[in-house]
Amino acid sequence: MTVMDHRDQSDPAVVPGWLPGATAPRTDPAPLLPDAEPFRVLGTPAADKADPGLLRELYRRLVAGRRYNQQATTLTKQGRLAVYPASTGQEACQVAAALALRADDWMFPSYRDTLAVVARGVDPLQALTLLRGSAHTGYDPRATRTAPLCTPLATQVPHAVGLAHAARLAGDDTVALALLGDGGTSEGDFHEGLNFAAVLHAPVVFLVQNNGYAISVPLTRQSAAPTLAHKAVGYGIPGRLVDGNDAAAVHQVLTEAVERARTGGGPTLVEALTYRVEAHTNADDATRYRHAEEVTAWQAHDPIRLLEDALRERGLLDEQLVAEAADEAEAMAARMRAEFHADPDLDPMSLFAHVYAEPTQQLREQAAQLAAELAAEAEVHAR
Amino acid sequence: MTVMDHRDQSDPAVVPGWLPGATAPRTDPAPLLPDAEPFRVLGTPAADKADPGLLRELYRRLVAGRRYNQQATTLTKQGRLAVYPASTGQEACQVAAALALRADDWMFPSYRDTLAVVARGVDPLQALTLLRGSAHTGYDPRATRTAPLCTPLATQVPHAVGLAHAARLAGDDTVALALLGDGGTSEGDFHEGLNFAAVLHAPVVFLVQNNGYAISVPLTRQSAAPTLAHKAVGYGIPGRLVDGNDAAAVHQVLTEAVERARTGGGPTLVEALTYRVEAHTNADDATRYRHAEEVTAWQAHDPIRLLEDALRERGLLDEQLVAEAADEAEAMAARMRAEFHADPDLDPMSLFAHVYAEPTQQLREQAAQLAAELAAEAEVHAR
Amino acid sequence: MTTATREQSGLRTGTMAQALNAALRDAMRADKSVHVLGEDVGALGGVFRITDGLTAEFGADRCLDTPLAEAGILGTAVGMAMYGLRPVVEMQFDAFAYPAMEQLVSHVAKMRNRTAGKLPLPITVRVPYGGGIGGVEHHSDASEAYYAHTPGLHVVTPATVADAYGLLREAIASDDPVVFLEPKRLYWGKAEWDPAAGVEPIGKAVLRRPGTSAVLVTYGPSLPVCLEAAEAAKAEGWDLAVLDLRSLVPFDEATACEVVRSLGRAVVVHEASGFGGAGAEIAARLTEKCFHHLAAPVLRVTGFDIPYPPPMLEHHHLPGVDRILDAVARLQWEE
Amino acid sequence: MTTATREQSGLRTGTMAQALNAALRDAMRADKSVHVLGEDVGALGGVFRITDGLTAEFGADRCLDTPLAEAGILGTAVGMAMYGLRPVVEMQFDAFAYPAMEQLVSHVAKMRNRTAGKLPLPITVRVPYGGGIGGVEHHSDASEAYYAHTPGLHVVTPATVADAYGLLREAIASDDPVVFLEPKRLYWGKAEWDPAAGVEPIGKAVLRRPGTSAVLVTYGPSLPVCLEAAEAAKAEGWDLAVLDLRSLVPFDEATACEVVRSLGRAVVVHEASGFGGAGAEIAARLTEKCFHHLAAPVLRVTGFDIPYPPPMLEHHHLPGVDRILDAVARLQWEE
Numbered sequence A, B: 001m002t003v004m005d006h007r008d009q010s011d012p013a014v015v016p017g018w019l020p021g022a023t024a025p026r027t028d029p030a031p032l033l034p035d036a037e038p039f040r041v042l043g044t045p046a047a048d049k050a051d052p053g054l055l056r057e058l059y060r061r062l063v064a065g066r067r068y069n070q071q072a073t074t075l076t077k078q079g080r081l082a083v084y085p086a087s088t089g090q091e092a093c094q095v096a097a098a099l100a101l102r103a104d105d106w107m108f109p110s111y112r113d114t115l116a117v118v119a120r121g122v123d124p125l126q127a128l129t130l131l132r133g134s135a136h137t138g139y140d141p142r143a144t145r146t147a148p149l150c151t152p153l154a155t156q157v158p159h160a161v162g163l164a165h166a167a168r169l170a171g172d173d174t175v176a177l178a179l180l181g182d183g184g185t186s187e188g189d190f191h192e193g194l195n196f197a198a199v200l201h202a203p204v205v206f207l208v209q210n211n212g213y214a215i216s217v218p219l220t221r222q223s224a225a226p227t228l229a230h231k232a233v234g235y236g237i238p239g240r241l242v243d244g245n246d247a248a249a250v251h252q253v254l255t256e257a258v259e260r261a262r263t264g265g266g267p268t269l270v271e272a273l274t275y276r277v278e279a280h281t282n283a284d285d286a287t288r289y290r291h292a293e294e295v296t297a298w299q300a301h302d303p304i305r306l307l308e309d310a311l312r313e314r315g316l317l318d319e320q321l322v323a324e325a326a327d328e329a330e331a332m333a334a335r336m337r338a339e340f341h342a343d344p345d346l347d348p349m350s351l352f353a354h355v356y357a358e359p360t361q362q363l364r365e366q367a368a369q370l371a372a373e374l375a376a377e378a379e380v381h382a383r
Numbered sequence C, D: 001m002t003t004a005t006r007e008q009s010g011l012r013t014g015t016m017a018q019a020l021n022a023a024l025r026d027a028m029r030a031d032k033s034v035h036v037l038g039e040d041v042g043a044l045g046g047v048f049r050i051t052d053g054l055t056a057e058f059g060a061d062r063c064l065d066t067p068l069a070e071a072g073i074l075g076t077a078v079g080m081a082m083y084g085l086r087p088v089v090e091m092q093f094d095a096f097a098y099p100a101m102e103q104l105v106s107h108v109a110k111m112r113n114r115t116a117g118k119l120p121l122p123i124t125v126r127v128p129y130g131g132g133i134g135g136v137e138h139h140s141d142a143s144e145a146y147y148a149h150t151p152g153l154h155v156v157t158p159a160t161v162a163d164a165y166g167l168l169r170e171a172i173a174s175d176d177p178v179v180f181l182e183p184k185r186l187y188w189g190k191a192e193w194d195p196a197a198g199v200e201p202i203g204k205a206v207l208r209r210p211g212t213s214a215v216l217v218t219y220g221p222s223l224p225v226c227l228e229a230a231e232a233a234k235a236e237g238w239d240l241a242v243l244d245l246r247s248l249v250p251f252d253e254a255t256a257c258e259v260v261r262s263l264g265r266a267v268v269v270h271e272a273s274g275f276g277g278a279g280a281e282i283a284a285r286l287t288e289k290c291f292h293h294l295a296a297p298v299l300r301v302t303g304f305d306i307p308y309p310p311p312m313l314e315h316h317h318l319p320g321v322d323r324i325l326d327a328v329a330r331l332q333w334e335e
C-alpha cells in the first residue's frame, strides 16, 4: 500500500468514486472546529499538574529570549544590525515551538522567528547574519534541521509540507513545524500549503502566531473568520486555539499536535493569540496605527509574568533559578555585543560562490571583473 | 461613514483593538456551516410549491442548454471548434446561475461556463469565438455584464470581488457572481478572493460547481474538507451546499445568496454537487480515470430528468412546452451549424489593434512588416 | 499617452517620496475614480510613506488597507477597474509582486487585447524598486525585465523628483496598465519641482547631460551614478552624455538612436542582473538601428548574474562609477 | 554539468513526447529519489501524456497527482528536495506556471545561494512551452525570458527527439534547478534516437547545419522552421548555418561566437515576443563579443510584441520561413 492510498484504505467513509448522493460530509466537521475559548494552562488548575522541570526550563528560555530581543533591538539602534523584527511579547510561542520538536524534526521559521531558531539550538550569532546584513542564512539548515528564516510571507508553508511528505515517504517519523503570522494566513501559499498537507496527510503542524497586526493592518482588516483556527475545517484538519502568551499551553498544544503528526494523525493548524509589544521592526512607527493602552494591556498579560506567577504559586521560582536565568541571558547578550562590535571581514568574491554548483562562463568572467576591480582598489589604497 | 467601516460600526462584537482576552469568537461559526445534506427542491414537498412559471422556464433552458452542449461537441468533431469543454450534466448550475442574476449584475464565468454565459443572454455564437479559435472574447463584457470566459483557474474570483466592491462603493446594488470548479478551490486566488470578499463585505456570490473531478483528479485528491462549502467558515461567510442537478434548488440557493449580497449581507459560498458527463474536453480521454458505471449512475440523476419528473408530477410537462423547448433548442443548434460551417474571414492586422490604447512605435513597425508580408503573399496568389 | 491635467501650481521642494505622495493626492483630488489600495497604505502611509495622509484626506474607501495577498490585491484592482475605477496598487517590495505575476501577465497585461478594446484596465502598479538601501534578502530585486517583456504593460521608472510627480500623474491618467517602478534609493533625495510645469510624457527619453564622446543610456536608480560617472570622466578626457529613458515601454527609440548615431559609442547602465535584462534589449535594438554609426559595440554595465547580495556586499554588485568608466574605456577609442 | 548514467541502450523510434516519457521512466528506474508531481500526471499521464504509465510502474507515491495549485506544487517540491528527493514538477501549460513565480524566483532559484551551498535544490520544472498547436488563449505563452533572467536557474529547451531524452536526463541529474521547456508543437514529431548514445550535456550548443553565408541562432520550437528556412535559402543563393543553443542558461558563448565570427552575419530566431526576449540577450552578447567580425548587425526574428493570438491567427505571429528569409536579406549583402 502506498502512502497516497491512506484515505481510501483507512477511511471507509470515503466514497469510492463520485456518485450522486455522495452528499453526507466525508469527514465529520465537529472535531475539527476549535474550542471557543483558547486553551490555557497557567492560572488554571492544570498549572498545578504541569511538569516543574518543563516550567523552569520554559522560564529560563523565556528570560533569555526576552534579553535576546532587547539586545538585538539595541544593536539596530547602534547600526550593528540592518534591521530586527523583535518577537518581544511573543517569546512563549517562539520558545514553546522549539521545545515541542525533536532534534530530527524540522522547523520552518518566518522572518520574525529568529528567537525560535535560537531556542531550537542554532547559534544565536549565526541566526542573525541575515538581519546583520553580512550573509543570507548564517547556519546550515541541514545540520540544524531549521530552514532559512523566510521573508516572502507564507512561502515556507508548502516547503514544510513537502519536507514532511518526503519524510513520511521515507518511513521516517520526522515532523515539520511551520511558523507564520496572522497576516501570512491571507496569502495563497498558506491555503495551498494547508490543502496539500491535508490531502497528503503529511506530518506537519502549522503555528500561526496571531499578534493582532500585520505591520499596521489589524486583524479585523485581515480576516472576518470567527478565529483563524477555524480555517482548519476548510481543509479537513483540526484547528486549535491557544493563549499564545501561556508558554505551558502553547507547549502542550504543539506537543500534542506534533505527536499526532508523528503517529500518522495528519496535520494540525494551531492559532496562538499573542501580541507584538515592539513595533513591527526598528524601522516601524507603531504609534501610527495602535494606541499605547493596547500595549499596556498586553504587558499585564506578559508571557514571562504569567509564567513567573505560576512558578511562584507553586514555589518553583527560587533565587537560584532567577539568577541562573539572568546570568544565561546576560552571557548571551554579552556575546552578541562582543561579536557585533565591529563589521565582519567579508569576501566579496563569495558573491559568485553559490549561484550554481559550477559557475557559468559568464559568472567566471564577472568574478574576474570584480577581482580586477578589488585589486585596483587595493592598489589605490596601498599607495 | 465609509463602506470600509461597516464591521466596526455594525458589529458590536468586534473588539476595538487587539486586547488580551479578545478570545471569544468574533463571529459565531454555527450559522456559517453548511447543512450536512445538500439542499433539494425537486422530489421533495417543496417542489409542489415551486413557481410553475420558473420550473417551465428552467426546463426550456435546460433542454436548450443540453442541445447547445451537444452541438458544440459535434462541432469539435468536425474541426469547427478548436476545443469545447462541455457542461453536459451541469446544465442546472449553468442555467440557474444565469437566472439568479439581474441584467445589471455581473457574471464571472470560468472556461467551462459558456452555457451560463449564453443563458445570461450573450449571443451563443459570440460566446464561442474563444473556443472556435477566431477571437479571444467575442462579446462585449461591459454591454453584457459578463466577464470573459476565464481560463487561468480561480483568477476570476478576485475580479468578481473587486467589481462587487466597486459597485458597493458607488452605491449601486449590483451583485457579482463568480463561477468555478472544485479544482479551482485549491488555487491561491480562490483563497485570497474569498478573504478579500469577506473583509470588504463585498456583494459577491461564489458558485463552486463540484463535479467530482479536475480533469482526471478526483475530489479525494483535491481536498480533504468535509465539503467544499465548509471552506466558507474560514473566511467568516456562510457556506451552502446544494444538489447541483436540481435546477430549482440551485436557483433558490443562488437567488437567496444574491439577494443577501444585494441587501448588504455580504458574500456567500455555494457548493453545487454535480457531474461532468462528458470528458474534460473533446481532447480528453475520461476512461483513463473513471469508471463507466459512475457516468451511468449520474445519468439517473440527470438534471433534465429530475426536472421533467417534477413537472410531470405537477402536470406541467404539456406537449406544448416540450415542443417549444425542442424547437428553441433546434433553432439554436441550426444557427450554430450554419454560422460555423466555414472559417470566418479574419483580419490579421487586428493583431495589433488592441495591445495598447495607442500602438507603440515598435508595434507600428511590426504591423507594417506584417502588412508587407500579406501584400507580398497576395501578390504571389494573384499571379 | 494622455497628459494629466495639472491643477496644482507653484514650485515645491521635497524628496521623491514626497513628490510621489503629492502626485497621488493630486490625482485623487482631480479624479474621484482614482483609488489606492495595498498593504499598509492606510494609517501607516505605506512602509515608505508614499501614501501618507491619503486615508485621512480621502477615507478608507479611497485608500484601502488590504489583506496581505498580492494576487488578491491586483485581482481585486482588476475588478474595480472593470467597474470604472482607476486603481493604484502598491506592492510593498519588488519581490512581493511576484505572487501577483499571473494576474499581471494573464489579465492586467492582456485584458484590453482579450476583449478587443472593450475592457481596458487603467491600473497603476507601484513597485518600490531595486536595491542600494541595505535591505535584507528579497527586499532589493530589480524586476523590470519581466514586465518589459510582457506585451500590454507600460513600464515606467522616474529618476528625478519632478519625473516622480509627473510620470506618476501620467501613469494614473493612462488608460493602459502601467508598472511604475520607484527607485527605493532615490526616495529620499530632495529637489525643487513645479507640479504645474509638466514633464515629458511617458514614452519620451530625456538627455540629462549633453556630451560629445559617448552616451550612457540608463533609467531610474542608475541615473545619479551615471551623472556622477560623467563628471568623473572629464578627468579622463571624456565628455559623456547621459540619456534617461524614463520608460522602457514605450521605448523612445527615436531619441536614443539620434544620440547614439551622433556619438557612435554607448554604454547601457542598469542595476538589474545583466543576462536577459532590459539592457540587452536596449543594446540589441540600438545596434540594429545604428550599426553603421557605431565605433564600438554597445556595452552594458549591470548587476552581476547573481541573487541580490546581503547589504554588506551590495555595493560590489551595483554598478558604480569605476565600473562604468571601465566600460567607457573599452569603447575602442584607439581606432 | 553532471552527465546522467545511461543504463538503457538500443535504438528507439518515437515522438518527442515518447522520448520525454522514456527519460522520466529511465530516470525513475535509475534513481529512487526521482519523484514526479503535478496536475493530472497520474492515471491520465498528463494532458500531453508525458507521464504516461509512471504511476502504474512506480506507484502514486513516486508519480503524484497533486491538488490544483502551482505555487503549492513547486513549494512542496522545494520541501521534498530539502529532504533529499529529486522532484520533477510538471506545469500543465506555460501560463499556468505564473502562479508559481514567487516560489521559483524567491526560493528555487536562490536557495543554494541563500544557504551558502548547503541547500541545493535539484528540482526540474517541466513546462510545455510555446504555441503552434491551436491552443486557445493562455495556452501558448513562451516564457523563457522570465526564467533566463533569473540567476540560479538553468533554462533548457530541446529541439530534437534525442535531445528531449538526453537533456531531460541531464536536467534531472543536475544538482541545480532546471526549467525544462518542452516545445509543444514538437511533441508529436517522430525520430530515431539512441538513449545510450549520450548527447552533448546541458550548456553546449550544437550546429545542426553547417553553412557559409550566415547563421540562424535558435532553440527549441524554432529549430525546424530555421532548418526549413535554410533549405529554402539555397534558392536565393544563401548557404545558412543553423545553431541550436539547447540551453539559454548556461549560454554557450564559445560555440556561438565561433560561428558568428567565422560567418560575420547572424539572425536570432525565437517565437516569444521580441522586446526583452532571450533574443535580445543573444544579439547583444554576440555583438559585444564579435563586433569586428560582423558585416551586419545581428538581427532578430521573433513573435510580435502582442499577447499570443487566437488559433486562427497564430501563424501570422510565429516566425515563418518568409520572415526569416526577409531578415537574412537585410544582412547587408551588398557591402
Ligand SMILES: Cc1ncc(C[n+]2csc(CCOP(=O)(O)OP(=O)(O)O)c2C)c(N)n1
Binding pocket: A112, A151, A152, A153, A180, A181, A182, A183, A184, A185, A211, A213, A214, A215, A276, A280, C039, C068, C092, C096, C099
Ligand atoms: C509576500 C510578501 N508580501 C509582503 C511582505 C512584506 N511584509 C513583511 S512582514 C509583513 C507583515 C506580516 O504580518 P504577519 O504575518 O501578521 O506577521 P508579523 O509581522 O505580525 O509577525 C509584510 C506585509 C512580505 N514579506 N512578503
Ligand SMILES: Cc1ncc(C[n+]2csc(CCOP(=O)(O)OP(=O)(O)O)c2C)c(N)n1
Binding pocket: B112, B151, B152, B153, B180, B181, B182, B183, B184, B185, B211, B213, B214, B215, B276, B280, D039, D068, D092, D096, D099
Ligand atoms: C492556473 C491554471 N492551472 C491549470 C490549468 C489547466 N486546467 C484547465 S481545466 C483544469 C481542471 C479544472 O478543474 P475544476 O476546477 O474542477 O473545473 P472543471 O473542469 O471540473 O469544470 C486544469 C487543471 C488552468 N487552466 N489554470
Ligand SMILES: [Mg+2]
Binding pocket: A181, A182, A183, A209, A210, A211, A212, A213, A214, A215
Ligand atoms: Mg501579525
Ligand SMILES: [Mg+2]
Binding pocket: B181, B182, B183, B209, B210, B211, B212, B213, B214, B215
Ligand atoms: Mg471539477
